[in-house]
Amino acid sequence: MTPSGSKRSKPFGPLWPLSVVDYTLTNALGRGLAASRHGFLSHRSGLKPCDFEGVHFVTAIGRVDGIEQHRLPEPFKAYDGRNNRLAHLGLLQDGFIGRVNGLRESLGAQRIGVILGTSTSGILETERAYTMRDPTSGALPPHFHYRETQNTFATADFIRRILQLEGPALTVSTACSSSAKVFVTAARWLKAHLCDAVVVGGVDSLCLTTLFGFHSLDLLSEKPSKPCAIDRTGISIAEAAGFAIVTPFDPKVSPLCIMGAGESSDAHHMSSPHPEGVGAAMAITGCLKTANLAPEQVDFILLHGTATRTNDIAEDRAICQVLGEGLPAASIKGHIGHTLGAAGMMNALTACIALEGGFTPGTLHTEIIDPSIRSNVALTPNIHKPCRTILSNAFGFGGSNACLLLGLHRDA
């Protein structure tokens, strides 16, 4: 209708699905996909008694081994800190950097974006710097680099630079839903042709702020957490890094896809979820709608499942409202702990592992399920019932909810 070259509105199509062309994750179970896959299949926990420097109370944490020894490449000295080291360790697994390099060669550095989800970025470095203040001036030590460590954008910036990408970069920081939301932002970038591929990530590392913060809320468990258990005692704080490359949907490239997503706000309370799970139910509903799926087409749920009573009950209410009772579900917080800003990514990538591996994980440490929970919480891994679709939940402080539906393409 309009001559080519003249201005016309370019309507945006649907956002979903997206292809997940590659992924990797590093957490308390170990580095790389194999460590997590093996951990879920063998029903093993990476949680250990807390030995994090400066913590005086008893709790279990999910720590990634080797961060202290890891060194960033020389040009990235200013970026040195626990969060960026963890991000780098994560990127080094499963040939992920090689895959990004290949894409950069074929698409061009400007056509690949970076979106990172994190809640605390590199604040451990500032916590430490505050203990080394100059006694007279109160100044922080000269090796402190605010922009490269503490700032919420620091790790997204680090990832873009180390991967030599020149597309748009952004940090999403919505507490424990951060790295689920990165997929939604990536979908918008791809749909608007801002780029042709996006490296999405979730990286959060241990620090005193979250350990003492959750302790102050009386939400930390002394023993490794037992999601959905009648005798649950709370959260095990943990660290993790996970990355995925997402592109516009192309079943020839990968059978794995993000089929849809739903987001909402609770409008209820800063640190506890709506008791009836109203916001979470809206997010799950939105997820089904965008994925164009009926409730009965959801095969399995990876719960946010933090092992606090308020979270577990509210989440179950939300699920049962939208999807009905008795749907099989599990929480991996007993395996890897609650990785906060990385939790959404850990659940999404665990869904990828489960879909591709033809199994579903169990809920570790839980023996007797809270009878008020109506979903069918799996206590052990199941290798006999492969899934086609998995719902992956992430809920955070401020009542921020994000759910993703991951699936295997039928023709694959």
Added chain:
Amino acid sequence: MRLDLGEVMHVFYWDSIVTPEIYIIGIGLKGPGLPNWPTAQATLIHGGFESLRETPPGVASLLPPTERRRATRVTRLALDVAQEAIGNHDPSSIAALFTSSGGEVGIVHEIFNTLAGPDRRLSPTAFHNSVHNAAAGYWSIASGSRMPSDSLCAYDDSFGSGLLEGLLRLQEPNDRILLVAYDVPAPYPISAHRSMTSAFAVSLLLSRDPKDQAMASINWSYRPDSARVLGLNDPGLEALRSTNPAARALPLLEVIANQVVQTLFVGVGMQGSLCLEVRPCY
């Protein structure tokens, strides 16, 4: 060769990505000596910016009293400009985007002080107030909106990255999007590593509906390379713009205030840029 290819790609995307016109239908602002958008508008037209004046503290009158007492100075500032931009529109049907470089810098400073001291126990309220999405959470409580929100950061380009996200979200089912950009100076000693002249917060209510009463319309495109961003003539406003990431909105606001047709650039993600063709709506 490589350069040529880049040039070709650049021209290709520049010409082909033509996006729907969007409208700015509400503005909220708080800055040094600037309690609201009408005052800022007059200053941007007639001059007389007094850079040494304080940014009026936020009130967050929309919050229930208990939550208002808990909310930080940063959050109250963000909520006030959001409320001003929303005006008479129903906030419960509008998705919100919050963007900030430093976020809750005051409360994290207090937490760092506590953690470096002899008694490391934290206040639970301080902890939940320290998250980057604190303002978004309080806004949801204040407005009763269960619409999705996001909380973003792109260092000095946090405003431009937030604006780009807002523009991208103006599609089904979002007819309107609320964008809130805010940053306040960090206390010492972090201020020695991140200096900022004053607190500043701005909110834009964006719409894709031509029937909405608008102040300005925008056609936009994204460029993967950084464009030369022009500063402001007033040295005080320029100091604010160059040190406070939320105040990177000022050149756009100046164009809107003066009702002129102008093309300008805003940095995005510390690498790319947004090209904005701004036109006044009479």
